[in-house]
Amino acid sequence: MEKKKVITILILVALCAVILVFPLMTIKDSEFGGADGAAEEAIAAVDPDYEPWAESLIAPPGGETESLLFCLQTALGAIVIGFGFGYLVARKKYRAEEAA
């Protein structure tokens, strides 16, 4: 990959980081909860009589197990993407060497 492209990618990644860090720096009194309980509250406010009629079959017992499973999901995806790019990059490299 040309140098110019690599630099563009790095700048774009930095931009993503800035976008994500910005709320963390500016909003101090929030835990950035992803807890589904909070969204349930929103429904309870609009529709107080509603009773959820089903529950998850298996729920992770706590935050640690849940983060383990989320990590597992990310890892599985990252393995496939990493394998793909590894294959594609090496193919380009060795093809160029063979042609030379």
Added chain:
Amino acid sequence: MKIKLTNRERRAVMASCVPALMTALGTPVSAMHIMEGFLPQTHAIVWGVVCLPFLVWSFLSIRKIVSQHRKAVLLLAMMGAYAFVLSALKMPSVTGSSSHPTGTGLGAVLFGPAPMALLGMIVLLFQAILLAHGGLTTLGANTFSMAIAGPFVSFGVYQLCKKLKLSRLVAVGLACGLGDLFTYCVTSVQLALAHPGQAGVLASLTEFLSIFALTQIPLAIVEGILSAIVVMMLESFAKPELREIGYLVKEGN
């Protein structure tokens, strides 16, 4: 009387809206898939049935790619994996809560919206069964928003940008970002229809949109940028595959 603002003034007004919105929406709420059991039975069934034809179409299109475009299978797997990774990353947002991107837009840009329905549903199944995130009863509704509606918008936006002769990377970024945002707009509509409350569907919709769509805006931008990066790398290393699926024109280098 019509008040005309100069561009700079208009920008100042817009900028002052940002902190206002942030304070107004400072209450932390989560914004993700619809939780298990939170759609009434009829809604759950209807959304599931609506998804069926898309899933059949999706299955057929994936089978076609596997049998006729063997070269592109690796790329398709990478698109599925991309959705897998992005939908596991919960990111902080300006509303003081966290949500995650969808990752289904990129595959739709490259392969069209069809294959993403099934790939997206697999992601949702994994999260519903193992993570208690989303749910089996809401699988239909969530599949519709994340794996069907979002990808369709991404694909449409990309085609439109191509017609407008925008740069390819800008087009990819816009397509993926808007697809992501649209997914959560659909989620809001689904919840508003299911929970109109006393104030009615519209009031309820505004409520849910202010939760879901606003949280999603910065994440949609991030997804757009990440997708553009992936396409940049693919354009460097996967030219033959991109030509095979018709993303790049066949001839030339």
